[in-house]
Amino acid sequence: MGALYPRERWKRFLTLLVVAAAVVWAVESIDIIWPWVWDAPAQVGDLFGRMVPPDVSNLQAILWALVETLNIATIATFVAVFLSLPIAYIAAQNTTPTASRYGWGVSSWSRAGRSIR
Secondary structure: OOOOOHHHHHHHHHHHHHHHHHHHHHHHHOOOOHHHHHHHHHHHHHHHHHHOOOOOOOHHHHHHHHHHHHHHHHHHHHHHHHHHHHHHHHHOOOOOOOHHHHHHHHHHHHHHHHHHO
């Protein structure tokens, strides 16, 4: 990368200034509780100290909860796939003969659902 022209330097400087102002504004507007921020390393250390070494006295209950969680996640994934297949079929332009009637609504609804995240 070669030397920057004065106009490019000013553009970069102004961009940096705008980004810095946006960051300062964002930090000021979210009401950070600074004592909590400064205490966070001590809290993480305390959490890690209670986690290591692990307590294996109730390992059976921990494993049961782990298996139950994995089962719930697997079942929910299958349900989501099962429910999304008809929607995907209707929204596809190459499979729905009446795309002008249904496809635009379903695809718009699908795009709106993705934008909520």
